[in-house]
Amino acid sequence: MKKYIIIGLLSCFTYGQQTPAPKQTKSILITGGKAHLGNGKVIENSIISVKEGKIAMIQDGTNFKPEKHDIYIDASKKHIYPGFIGANATLGLVEVDAVKASDDESEMGQMNPHIRSIIAYNTESGLVEAARPNGVLLAQIAPRGGRFSGTSSVVQLDAWNWEDAVVKENDGIHLNWPSSYSRSGWWAEPGGIEPNKNYEKQITEIQDFYNDAKAYLNSNPTLRDIPYEAMKGLDTGDKRLYIHVDGEKEIVDAILFKKKNNISKMTIVGGYYAFKNIPLLKENNVSVLLRRVHDLPLLEDEDVNLPYKNAKLLDDGGILIGLQNAGDMERMQIRNLPFYAGTCAAWGIDKERALQLITFNTAKILGIDANYGTLETGKSATLFISEGDALDMRTNKVTVALINGRSISLESHQTELYDRYKEKFEAQAKE
Template sequence: MFTINIENMIKYILFTASLLFVIQFTEAQIAVKGETVYTVTGETIKNGIVLIRDGKITKVGSASKVKIPNGFKIYEGKVVTPGLVDAHATVGFSGIYNQKSDQMQLDKSSPIQPELRAIDAYNPQESLVAFLNSNGITTVHTGHGPGAPISGQTFVAKTVGKTIEDVKLDDATMLAMTMGGSVHSNFKTPGTVAKEMAMLRSELIKAQEYQKKSSNSDASKRPARNLKMETLVMLLEGKLKALITANSSNSIMTAIRLAKEFNLKLVLDGASESYLLIDEIKAANAEVVLHPTKARGYGDMKNMSWETAGILANVGVPVAIQSGYEPYVPKTRVILFEAAIAVANGLSFNDGLKSITINAAKIIGQDNRIGSLEKGKDGDVVIFDGDPFEYLTTVTTVITNGELSYEVKK
């Protein structure tokens, strides 16, 4: 009797374990059906299906070619796109309450602080992050904001997760810098663009010297660790891109000169008057993260245009559209709406979708994981009940990392 009970107990344990495995495995299997599926990098599919297993896309195709296996949880709607990618924001640093306690995007104690790490200040549980996810943004490039010659580092995160370790796709992506504009109102020095440029060049020259000394084969002759210099060396070596907020044509050219002198990987941020410098931007191989289309046009942005995204895209400059930073409530814009306005003003539908998916993913260095619906990429999918750029359209379902992260209650 005792032996039989042991055998039964073993069978029960094995059965329970296998049942738990099946349940967990089933939950990790999702099929998304759409009347129209925009893959972004491939053909648009009518009556398409996207299969996701264990957080990754395994198949994308028409319903006639892709069979949904048994046990897959099915979500469906009219239009399916990849998870949207916000190319530049301060969300998670700037919070919803607009109070000192939730405004961590800019430290004004010093104008040049490259050593400030984004991963140390980001709050993945900030309510604005969840708000973006509910609007289809599954990935955000965020960090220290504009307003200082160098305000600090940025990084890339998913919009679902409790801790930095849960959400981060990298530790550091770019170095946030600003030319002109708010810099001169935030700091006594620099008070002019010429002074700012002199300060930046001086620090980068110091970093070149630090870089050279650090490579000395004699350890005793290497300099003591310097976090500021270490970060600037990463910039010089191309491990970090230079994200330079520059809106006026003069500021844009100043940014281009700095990047050329020190061989920096340049990402122009804001770029309100970029339509005046198309040849110069192309010659500099600069990437463009355009300002929110509906941003307020004042100061350095007084000559912004709703048509800029279309102008740049039409001459072959890949454009990503950002949510940016707003110094007033509600503290963040939604790239879906910003791109929609650009589409209504000269940007094609396909380029509009690319501006908030694959173009953004390429600029932030994550196009191997996100930005399109392709086999092997992260299971980030958005379902709409109509044209994504139509104002009355609703995001009905968001899947992030192969799991349901948002769904409209029926």
């Protein structure tokens, strides 16, 4: 009986995704649009040729006559962008928070670097579909929970299954760094802040696990240890270590952990107080996937606008930064990713540099910048056309989106409801 109740609940809250687009077989020419390349450059009157899933040509279209194409798209008075990238996302891992059977974002235990989130990724999730109409076309699917949460992978958001979706498999391991303090109370009645007496012990446990994994990988074991095997690649740079941490002291300790263990590539995820450690971050080539921009300060006596200013502080300091959306209702809110970048622009970052926070910068951090993140000849034709500024919620209206040259559907449960009730009220207005 319980089985049927769960199925019934899921059917009430989920919505089947549109059929994935077929492989591109016809050449496409996009003309007249203002192309925001994602690397800080803009072509006012662009011409873009798309063939076999790649950008075959992109340049100024003034007085230029291209060769014949199969499909022509007039983007005059519109804007063209590379597909936005949602880093540190749990899209496709949870459908309904209140339905445990649809929640697969974390595993039991503390040391789980071997847990591969991609295996649980559900391409049929209605929340995946809801992100695309705002230009979010790629995402890093990351695990949650424990100390070592597991291994993330990068996907494109129009696929039949996770194997089809993968852009980069097993890109990095996620580590939740302990906090040096704890809070009492709850959000409605916050209490005081107390030191975490087990902080040093918890760091020692992380170091011991890393030491054991390294010893295992340097030996010829007779019995396999899968969690230890998953740690392979952190020292060589084949995998990136994503350390989820916000505090100033904790960020320093995390960087010292990187130095001590010769970890090649490391990114701070969250990094609320990273601006206080800019020289150390820069010296150790540590990038930051910044905490959600639309949020409140962590402490009541801080500048209420600090979350908005954080990106500029780090950008001015020469730190490679991207944006991410972890937090309450994160899967539903990932569609707001472009507007986080817009907020960063409103608080001091140049508009084209703000765009890089969810395109080129994020692609570099995730290790997919050879094919994604910018509009350049030879790269994947993963892009979209908007009637207005895509970083402004008042004007962003995506009309065409391509993933690897495939023209994808922009329909979702929300758009169907919009069309349904629009028709209803228009009919009533005529009565």
